[in-house]
Amino acid sequence: MSATAKTDASLNVDHLVQEDKVHKSIYTDPAIFDLEMERIWGQSWIYVGHESQVKEPGQYYATTIGSQPVLLTRHKDGNFHVLFNRCAHKGAQLVGDSSGKVKDLRCGYHAWRFDMDGKCIAIPLAQGYDDTGFSKDDECANIQKLPRYDSYRGFVFASLSAEGPDLVTWLDGVASSIDNMVDRAPEGELEITGGVLRYEHDSNWKFFLENLNDMMHPMIVHQSSSLTARKVAKREFGEGEKTPSAIEIIGPFSEGYDFCNVVGLHAFPHGHGYSGGKTSIHANYSDIEEYNEAMHAAYGKERTDEIFTVNRHNTVCYPSMTLKGAIQTMRVVKPISVNKTVIESWTFRLKGAPDELLKRSILYCNLINSSANLVGPDDQEVYGRQQSGLQAQGNDWMPLSRDLGRDEDMGDGYLYAQGSSDLAFRNQLAAWKNYMGEED
Numbered sequence: 001m002s003a004t005a006k007t008d009a010s011l012n013v014d015h016l017v018q019e020d021k022v023h024k025s026i027y028t029d030p031a032i033f034d035l036e037m038e039r040i041w042g043q044s045w046i047y048v049g050h051e052s053q054v055k056e057p058g059q060y061y062a063t064t065i066g067s068q069p070v071l072l073t074r075h076k077d078g079n080f081h082v083l084f085n086r087c088a089h090k091g092a093q094l095v096g097d098s099s100g101k102v103k104d105l106r107c108g109y110h111a112w113r114f115d116m117d118g119k120c121i122a123i124p125l126a127q128g129y130d131d132t133g134f135s136k137d138d139e140c141a142n143i144q145k146l147p148r149y150d151s152y153r154g155f156v157f158a159s160l161s162a163e164g165p166d167l168v169t170w171l172d173g174v175a176s177s178i179d180n181m182v183d184r185a186p187e188g189e190l191e192i193t194g195g196v197l198r199y200e201h202d203s204n205w206k207f208f209l210e211n212l213n214d215m216m217h218p219m220i221v222h223q224s225s226s227l228t229a230r231k232v233a234k235r236e237f238g239e240g241e242k243t244p245s246a247i248e249i250i251g252p253f254s255e256g257y258d259f260c261n262v263v264g265l266h267a268f269p270h271g272h273g274y275s276g277g278k279t280s281i282h283a284n285y286s287d288i289e290e291y292n293e294a295m296h297a298a299y300g301k302e303r304t305d306e307i308f309t310v311n312r313h314n315t316v317c318y319p320s321m322t323l324k325g326a327i328q329t330m331r332v333v334k335p336i337s338v339n340k341t342v343i344e345s346w347t348f349r350l351k352g353a354p355d356e357l358l359k360r361s362i363l364y365c366n367l368i369n370s371s372a373n374l375v376g377p378d379d380q381e382v383y384g385r386q387q388s389g390l391q392a393q394g395n396d397w398m399p400l401s402r403d404l405g406r407d408e409d410m411g412d413g414y415l416y417a418q419g420s421s422d423l424a425f426r427n428q429l430a431a432w433k434n435y436m437g438e439e440d
């Protein structure tokens with residue numbers, strides 16, 4: 001393979017990802033980004049919202065799948081729908097706000113009205129269309145639904161493609177991360193709450209996803225924030241004294257390589273995976289007695305222990321959604337251009353759990369995921385440095401060989417490796433290659 005790879009003309013990009021290396025152009029070439037929107041974001045299941053955002057008929061939540069504006073809505077019959085956010089008349093976007101509640105969807109241009117399932121219900125001066133071959137009852141007068149949408153335990157995904165595996169089959173091994181997050185609610189249900197932190201990264205969307213299960217970076221990138229937190233804790237709090245949640249949250253980010261290796265990596269088909277399992281950086285948070293009691297009352301002690309034993313760090317539902325079940329937060333990936341990505345950070349309330357738990361989740365989001373706090377900005381800085389560093393010539397290929405050939409085969413296409421392995425990158429990029437290799 002030559003040092004430079006052909007990335008335009010035919011746009012055959014298969015060769016840019018190999019088992020042991022990846023070509024830098026997949027992070028920097030705008031033509032490849034456009035192809036990703038078509039072949040990955042246009043084919044895969046993409047997270048579009050949570051059912052708790054559209055609890056009542058008439059509620060909507062507006063979002064995007066790549067460049068496509070879409071709407072998650074709740075219809076009067078109780079079903080939810082995912083519609084393209086554009087009027088069937090002359091294309092005006094139907095809602096400008098990100099969420100709201102309406103009687104029906106009324107276009108702000110010529111006032112065509114639509115039900116929450118997209119059906120056209122009224123057109124002003126409709127008699128103008130009499131005997132013309134067009135009527136509001138035609139399919140083309142409706143807002144178009146996305147080819148496929150479905151919910152897994154409240155998490156709604158949609159696909160721009162009519163083809164492909166059903167949602168549960170596609171989620172595969174990471175469905176268990178959603179299960180565990182929902183099972184942590186004494187009433188078995190989650191609710192999005194506390195608003196959203198939305199911030200722009202000057203970097204390609206894949207850097208964010210790769211970093212989540214990059215276990216070789218926290219002790220380096222987060223050293224200054226996390227070690228300082230540890231020092232403060234040692235100075236201010238005596239043996240056996242309760243340390244504040246903020247210290248409990250930040251401290252583990254500077255754990256060493258041995259800890260990260262024990263945390264481990266799990267990889268599944270379609271690029272999904274998670275770090276952690278039996279332990280993670282979330283494993284040693286203080287007990288909240290009232291919460292434990294609510295869980296025991298709901299599930300019994302044995303089942304509660306089983307639920308709490310699952311302690312995962314980051315779960316990646318490739319390419320659009322990432323979860324932290326143990327602290328009830330989620331991050332959503334929105335690619336804008338080859339070097340611009342918006343990351344949204346959301347918090348969940350566990351129904352039936354005391355407010356203290358929600359406060360800890362919000363504290364986590366603010367401390368770790370906010371662009372104006374301690375840990376997230378460290379990562380944001382390195383993504384930006386990657387993006388600008390890759391403009392430099394030389395080293396066109398980046399290695400993916402750490403622990404190559406040492407994965408443990410868990411069956412069903414599932415793989416396990418110690419935390420320092422490059423397994424998570426290889427797995428995401430194998431999915432990338434698989435999606436991108438499909439010719440039109």
Ligand code: FES
Nearest residue numbers: 087089090107110
């Ligand atoms: S563009 Fe919506 S009613 Fe005309």
Ligand SMILES: [Fe+2]
Nearest residue numbers: 217218221379
């Ligand atoms: Fe990080």
